[in-house]
Amino acid sequence: DVVLTQTPPTLSATIGQSVSISCRSSQSLLHSNGNTYLHWLLQRPGQSPQLLIYSVSRLESGVPNRFSGSGSGTDFTLKISGVEAEDLGVYYCVQGTHAPRTFGGGTKLELK
Amino acid sequence: QVTLKESGPGILQPSQTLSLTCTFSGFSLSTYGMGVGWIRQPSGKGLEWLANIWWDDDKYYNPSLKNRLTISKDTSNNQAFLKITNVDTADTATYYCARIEGLGALDYWGQGVMVTVSS
Numbered sequence: 706d707v708v709l710t711q712t713p714p715t716l717s718a719t720i721g722q723s724v725s726i727s728c729r730s731s732q733s734l735l736h737s738n739g740n741t742y743l744h745w746l747l748q749r750p751g752q753s754p755q756l757l758i759y760s761v762s763r764l765e766s767g768v769p770n771r772f773s774g775s776g777s778g779t780d781f782t783l784k785i786s787g788v789e790a791e792d793l794g795v796y797y798c799v800q801g802t803h804a805p806r807t808f809g810g811g812t813k814l815e816l817k
Numbered sequence: 818q819v820t821l822k823e824s825g826p827g828i829l830q831p832s833q834t835l836s837l838t839c840t841f842s843g844f845s846l847s848t849y850g851m852g853v854g855w856i857r858q859p860s861g862k863g864l865e866w867l868a869n870i871w872w873d874d875d876k877y878y879n880p881s882l883k884n885r886l887t888i889s890k891d892t893s894n895n896q897a898f899l900k901i902t903n904v905d906t907a908d909t910a911t912y913y914c915a916r917i918e919g920l921g922a923l924d925y926w927g928q929g930v931m932v933t934v935s936s
Contacts, residue, residue: 706880742921753913753929754864759922797864801921805879806854806866 707732709798709809717817718788726812728798730779735802742801745774745783748811749794757796758783788814819843821853821914821927828933835901835932839914843925846872846892852917853897855888857910858929865910869917870897904934 708731718724734743745758756765758774761781771786785792793816798809821841829835837855844851854869868878868888878886887900901908911931915923 740920744922746923753926754915754923755926756922756924759918759924760920763920765922765924799864799866799923801917804877806869806877808864808866811863 706805707734707800707803707807709800709807711796711798711809711812713812714810715813715815717815719817720788720790722788722817723784723786724788724814725785726783726796726798728776728781728783728809730781730800732803733778734781734800735778740802741777743774743776743781744799744801745772746797746799747792747794748797749791752794754797785814790816819916819925821916821925823912823914823927823930825912825930825932827931828935829904830936831905831934832903833934835899835904835908835934837899837901837912837914837930837932839897839899839927841895841897841914841916841927844916845895846870846890846897848872850919853890854915854917854923855897855899856913856915856923857908858913859910867901867912868899871917906934908932909934 710729712727746754748754762774795811825837852871855867870888890897911929913929916925
């Protein structure tokens with residue numbers, strides 16, 4: 706199975722600060738069809754996960770543009786440009802290139 | 818508007834079979850490229866992929882649980898199902914179903930259903 710390693714496991718930020726979360730894959734996530742099936746989710750406390758970014762860098766409808774995704778191959782990054790209070794929670798990367806789908810271990814974003 | 822809602826027994830005993838239902842609206846599992854996946858999350862822990870089913874009835878299972886999982890769908894009634902046989906306390910978790918769209922992202926999630934396995 707593909708292992709997704711997220712760092713850091715915990716992130717403390719102040720409101721307005723910009724932060725980045727890394728997701729590294731044990732295998733390239735570039736599919737033979739040319740797509741890279743790496744997505745980012747946010748799970749706020751007590752809620753279901755929600756999709757933020759799909760296919761590395763595509764912003765899901767309704768998600769603020771302070772969120773952005775980048776990367777290729779095995780290294781991917783989620784950036785939040787100016788953290789807001791509603792961004793607190795656990796962020797997960799998830800890959801769908803290789804079966805079975807796998808999730809990263811999560812990065813908890815807390816207020817400093 | 819896309820919605821999904823999971824339902825299940827709440828509590829069951831070790832060795833029993835867990836049956837979960839995902840009832841959805843706003844899309845059809847007969848539409849090309851659509852899928853539904855099942856994911857679980859033990860309390861305070863991360864997410865674990867269990868299985869998914871596609872519009873063409875293709876199915877994928879997590880190999881670590883494959884012998885115990887069965888996924889199916891009822892397209893006419895907009896439902897997807899997951900059965901887990903021979904449960905034990907390690908299967909205690911919140912179970913989610915989610916829509917899988919064309920690029921494989923889990924774009925809509927249900928609210929989750931808590932399942933406790935206890936004697």
